[in-house]
Amino acid sequence: MDRREVESFLDKASTVRALVIGDLMLDEYLWGKAERISPEAPVQVVEVTREDLRLGGAGNVVNNLAALGCSVSVCSVIGADENGALLRRAFEEKNVGIEGLFDDPARKTSKKTRVIAANQQIVRIDRETKSAVGPEAEALMTGYLLSCCSNFDVIVVSDYLKGVLTPAVLSVICKAGRTLGIPVVVDPKGSDYQKYTGATLLTPNRKEAEIASGITIADQGSLEQAADVLLGKLQLDALLITRSEAGMSLFPAKGEAVHIPTVAREVFDVTGAGDTVISVLSLGLACGLSMADASWVANVAAGIAVGKLGTSTVSPAEIVAEVGHGQTDSDTKIKNLDVLAHLVSAERGRGKKVVFTNGCFDLLHVGHVKYLQKARSLGDLLVVGLNSDASVRRLKGEKRPLIEQAERAHILAALDCIDYVVIFDEDTPLAVIEALRPDVLVKGGDYTLDGVVGREVVESNGGRVELVQFVDGRSTSRIIEKILANYEPA
Structure with a gap:
């Protein structure tokens, strides 16, 4: 795709209605200086100079889609706690639809605190519940999905294995997508991918694809073999395997594989890069791009995302500028x-x-x-x-x-x-x-x-x-x- 085609695609973002479903969390960043060792223990003392609270997990996908100009709604289960209230407030400020966001007093809203000094992460502190949501919360989610899926142009599934995406919830999502002709794009986690059967497209990284397929990916042949196993077993339309510095490989159920090389640039932080990929990819499919073209633009966006520190969004202007890099003003x-x-x-x-x-x-x-x-x-x-x-x-x-x-x-x-x-x-x-x-x-x-x-x-x-x-x-x-x-x- 050239710059004008990418501009036209991104210009359609405001017409897209996206539903993001998955594990929500808050990402807290404590930025500071580490210039001395504690007298209490052999650890660095970090003097905090700035604090930053961002949407994490599936929330970062919401953030990315909103930054691209989409109309976004979210479906998930969070705790009835202070962090849950902060999540709701953040979504409301971004005009994100929260009709599918449910509280569960028995759960703790996920929050990950990262302490950073001299652009290096010193420690991460996690507060979260990892067990599967209960039957009542599951019923609320499936009821919402069955009643409103037809209102959306794409469904984005962001799985962080925190218990929101149960097999029953995923089954409803994938079947609804097939019935209504709505793309269901999944960022998967774990070793059992059977729960994603019937999705439109999965976006595992190389290591995740190895675990799910049971095949060690060492070369082009084993990469294709792993892809064939997952495509056949899960009845997907396509599989996009992200391969770090090797780029991405798109395997459609029908047709030839497409290998997309990475864009060479300095990497500061890979946190959230997968969220950027699935966001741009989903937007592309919702706008009618081919899977190959949508994957290509997603690869460009991922290259921008890894050049930023922490979970970050990528704007349409940044994508267009990257695609047009080196082109003259005229x-x-x-x-x-x-x-x-x-x-x-x-x-x-x-x-x-x-x-x-x-x-x-x-x-x-x-x-x-x-x-x-x-x-x-x-x-x-x-x-x-x-x-x-x-x-x-x-x-x-x-x-x-x-x-x-x-x-x-x-x-x-x-x-x-x-x-x-x-x-x-x-x-x-x-x-x-x-x-x-x-x-x-x-x-x-x-x-x-x-x-x-x-x-x-x-x-x-x-x-x-x-x-x-x-x-x-x-x-x-x-x-x-x-x-x-x-x-x-x-």
């Missing part, structure tokens, strides 16, 4: 229409006047440049609609364009007077104009107002049409004629 001006429509709307909301023009711009010349500079002077933001190669051929004949659309787009984007470029495949830019609703629509002086496509759309929104003259004697056709005349064989 390349980032080229947008797909869905993304551009939101950008233009936001700019208009900030009081900017949006100008739009369009054309083939094959063999860019000084007439084009002066025309575009004049168009930019009529507002605060200039968007250029560029006819695709197929569109140019229909309009100007099979021998055109001389320059293919990607090159034409990059050349235009390099001009300072242009803010954004969007390629359209239709014969006219009407659909683009309807999506962007520019304040000023600019066309060449050879047009009449009545002949300008999109005039009614612009004027009905309070905008206007401007006709701008091209420089006399400058045209692509004349350049082509001159080249043919100068280089025609004698």
Whole structure:
């Protein structure tokens, strides 16, 4: 996937409704300095300078999905205690749906406290209940799931083996997903994967896949063998095995395996990287990406996550920036229409006047440049609609364009007077104009107002049409004629 495709995918996140079910916990971080040894015992003394409380476990998956822009609900069982109240408050602040969050006075809400000095974890303290939830809590969860699963586009299962995901609860989830056609994506734990039978996709790491399959993964052959065992035994649609520095390997039930290399970068902390993977992967499937493409973007996001310390989220902007790493500024001006429509709307909301023009711009010349500079002077933001190669051929004949659309787009984007470029495949830019609703629509002086496509759309929104003259004697056709005349064989 290229940057524009990733942008378009992430732009759909706000339309996705995700349900996260699993073991919730709080991650507490105590940051400080360790500069002396205790006189009481041979241990470091940490002077705490900062405290941080974050959503952990399945809560980090919720956090990641919310950071990506999804509408998220959560289903779990927590203790009726202070930490449980803190979890509820954190979810409410993030507008997370908590109708499926149930209290059990017999349980202790999980909390993991990490003491960190000089960017090194000194000790971790766990407070939690690991036993399976009781029949009453189990019934509350399954009842909620049966009543509301159809409201979601994807179900994300985050298992930390703390007792929330019983075989009965998992059975309801997987069967509901199959019946309703909703992807069920599972981050598994433990040695018995039979409880995940019927899920859409599992995301074990290499060690977990070894334990679950009973096969030591030492090379490509044993990796494929382990995958075959799990796919066959669990009736999955696919299996994604994360392999640390070796990247990821996607094994679909039908089709060839896809091996995705890791992105080389400095690793600070792998905590929560799996939560990032399952979050981005689930969002991708909910948005209609193929499993291979969703896995590829998840791999990019994981590379960002391990560069941060502690359980952290990854933003859409960070993913887009990573995908577009090394690309020029001009390349980032080229947008797909869905993304551009939101950008233009936001700019208009900030009081900017949006100008739009369009054309083939094959063999860019000084007439084009002066025309575009004049168009930019009529507002605060200039968007250029560029006819695709197929569109140019229909309009100007099979021998055109001389320059293919990607090159034409990059050349235009390099001009300072242009803010954004969007390629359209239709014969006219009407659909683009309807999506962007520019304040000023600019066309060449050879047009009449009545002949300008999109005039009614612009004027009905309070905008206007401007006709701008091209420089006399400058045209692509004349350049082509001159080249043919100068280089025609004698």
